[in-house]
Every structure is written in structure tokens, then in C-alpha cells.
Amino acid sequence: MNERPPEGIVAERGAYPGAVPRPPRSSSSAGRTPRTVDKSRTRRALLDGALALLEDRSLDNLGIREVTRAAGVAPAAFYRHFASIDDLGLVLVEEAFATLRGLMRDARDDVNAADDMIKGSVAVLVTHIHDNPGHYRFIAREQYSAVLSVRLAIRRDLRLFATELATDLARLPLVNTWPTADLVMLAELIVGLMVDTSKRLLDVIEEGPEREPELVADTERRLRYLTFGATAWKPRGNRRT
Amino acid sequence: MNERPPEGIVAERGAYPGAVPRPPRSSSSAGRTPRTVDKSRTRRALLDGALALLEDRSLDNLGIREVTRAAGVAPAAFYRHFASIDDLGLVLVEEAFATLRGLMRDARDDVNAADDMIKGSVAVLVTHIHDNPGHYRFIAREQYSAVLSVRLAIRRDLRLFATELATDLARLPLVNTWPTADLVMLAELIVGLMVDTSKRLLDVIEEGPEREPELVADTERRLRYLTFGATAWKPRGNRRT
DNA sequence: GGAGTGAGTGAACAACTGTTCACCACAGTA
């Protein structure tokens, strides 16, 4: 371990051979990568590396050195971008919810086109999870995170997400006379189902993909149950019997 | 740090002053603590210490040295009781679900006595969480644990718990004609609500206890919604209209 | 009484951690 490469070679200035291969430094003049591009490049590499590691660790067990190693960068570089792991975690929360909003957008478009609203919504969710496994796993796992700031951020954003969903629900004939509070309750139940489905689907994907249709059918059934429940529900706990 | 106490004192043979104060070693003859008692004592201390630490760490960030330190025992002692942290985690899962079964027992008794079944059930849950915060937090947080074996164990036991609940539900007039699969679905939705409530209540307890009644009311409302849904639900996806 | 068992000890190990530091190379500006 104390053998070190002969000093003469000067180590190529990139002894951390990793995801950020030190900008191609193309030709001398035109193809310059401006400073800000370099910066956001390693920043991305750090975020991506962290997300990859979080596949089988939890955030409060994520080491700065691990992350920089995954990003192919020296440990000290981390501090040029984030103050701490918690800080990085908060950025991941933001990004994850950005893709969640993408989900909602897709769902809105798709649901109008589909003949079965339930099937359509679940299908959109499933393909979205397939496309962004990291973000969905992150939210599902860190929802109850041991890292306080991240836990709170996720809860806040989930609530926000639910209220957005509630305003969408308000357009449906069955429930458009409900008071907001009841709509939000229903929306939160649906969001809870969504998160739970994410985590179950991700486990199914990597442990027994043949059971995916079964899971999808089950999710549809639950969602159907939740929405059918609206038929029997008397808003605000039985006003006018 | 390299000052060490004068060798003469022989360190009292208990240099880890902790929760297991080395059995009181009462009088010489009658009050002997048999070997097996000693053993299960430190085992308990390890489990309790671990559970205490898990209040603000996650299992996959729990160190053996931390646990032994919390238990007041030398690091090496850990291996006399558990092969690894994962192993200890599985024992915690078992114990946590033992208290969960206690919850169900209490609920059964209480629900028959209460005039409002919903209010009664939620009340039992709430006092149970107050009495066993560690176990409920553990299940809620490690439900999506990064430690595979623990995650699987919790999922299995939650499913089992839901099927038990389903057989209880089967006695209710509204749903007693439902096929098992539908009952289990409802039970799983209820269990999910339970777990979610645990985690939210625990956060409320230590961050703003004055908001507990609000949370309780909200939980009752959700539970009511879930069960009322049964009125509108046509089992097995609309057989006979 | 004497031997054997086994829970607990403390020291040691190499490996790893977070954080700081002086330094370097270079893009952007003057």
C-alpha cells in the first residue's frame, strides 16, 4: 500500500478515474467547456452517484467519500457543491418531486384519452416507475427517513402533491360537490397508494418480474375501491343524513 | 487519551458501566443469578439499546459498537448473542409484531364494548403507540428498510397481520358475504392506514403534541371512509351487475 | 472438592470515515 507510482509520471492529473472524465478538453479554441458547465457536470455526477448508491443504502448511511468515489472525484470536491449529505438529500427530494409532477402531467393527458380511467392511471404510474426507478425508490424509502430535514421535506411535498391531485379530482362528477377537506383526504389516500405501489413494484422488478401483472391488477383493484368509496361517502361526516 | 488509570486498581472488572451492571451478585449463597438469567439480561440490554438508538438512526446505519456501548457491554460481547446487526434486526421485527398482535387483541375486546367502532379502534391504536413507541417507529421506518432481510420479514408479517384482520372483519354484517380476496384487500388498506398513522403520530408527539387530536380525527375520518366504501363496493369487480 | 463451560473482557488489527489544508491549473477578465 505504500508503493506509489514513480513520481515522474505526474499521475495524469486525473487519478480518480470516474464518471466525470475531466472535460474532453477538445480542441484548443472553439469547443471550450465553460467553467459553469464543468461545475454542473460534477454536481450531476455527485447526485447521480448518490442516487445509485441509495439503491441499497439509506440516506443516513451514505458517506461523502462513497459518493465522491462513485462520481469519480476527490473527496474534498464534494464540499464545493454541497455542505453536507443532508444538503444533497434535499436536492434529491426536489428532483424526485419534479419527476413526480411529470407523472401527474402525463396522467392528466392520458386519463382523458383512456376509456378506463383507473387502468389508465395505473398504467401511467407503472411506466413512470420503470423509467425513473431511482427517484421513486428514494421517495418511498426516505419518506420515513432518519434524516429529519429530508423526512420533513418529503412529507411537505407529498402533501402539496396531494392537494394538486385534489384539484384535479374536483372535476370528476361524483365528487365535485365535496368540500375541499374531503377531496384532500381522498387525494392523500390515493397518493399513499401510489407510494406503496412504487416500493412494491420496485421490489417485484428485481426479485420476480413475472409477478408484475398481478401487482398491477391489485393496484387497480385498490384504486377502484378507493374511488368507488366516494359513492357511499357523505361528506363532512353525514351532514343532512 | 493515552493516560490510563493506574494498573493497581484492576479497573473493577466492569469498565463498561452500563445498563447491565454485572449482576448484583447479592449474597454468596441463596440469591444466585443463574447463568441463563445473566445471558438473557445482556441480550435484553442489547435489544433495548438498539431500539433506543433506532429512534434517530436507521437500521443499516446501526453500529455494533454503538449498540454494545448503549448496552454497557464490551463490543465482543455482541457476538455471543447475535451474528450480525441484521440478525438482531430480525429479532426486533419479531418482538415488534408481538406487540402488534397485542394491539389486535386489545382492539377486539374494546371494539365490542364501544358504541362507535371506528372511534374505539383508533383510540386503542393511539394508546398502543404511546405505550410502545419504539416498536411502532421501528416497523414504520424499516418497512422500506435498506436491509433486505428485515424488509422482507416486515412485509411478510404485515401481510400475515392483514389476513388475521381480514378474518375479524368477516364477522361484520356489511362485508360477510365478500370473497376472501376482497376482505384481505380491505384489511391491507386498513393496515397501511395504521402504519402511516403510527409514523405521523410519533412525529406529532415529539414535534407538536397539541396537534394530536387533529391527527386522531383525521385518522378516524379516513378509516370511516375506507369502511364506508364497502357499501358501494361490488366484490370481485361487479359480479351480477 | 475439582474440572469444564461459556459470558464477558480488553487489547489489537487494518480499514475506513469526515474534514481541512496548501496547492494547482485554467477560464474569464482587465
Next chain:
DNA sequence: TACTGTGGTGAACAGTTGTTCACTCACTCC
């Protein structure tokens, strides 16, 4: 052209970690 700001480096730091080891000594059983 030379100057400056800054993203990235590698070395160093003091701690902490998991695991193994020979060991002690109270208990149990013969």
C-alpha cells in the same frame, strides 16, 4: 499580457468501525 477566482487535487489529521484473540472467572455439574 498578466491577474484573479474557483473547481478540483492529494495528503494528512484524528476518530471510529467490525472482527478476532487469548484471557478471566463465576457458575454448574460431577
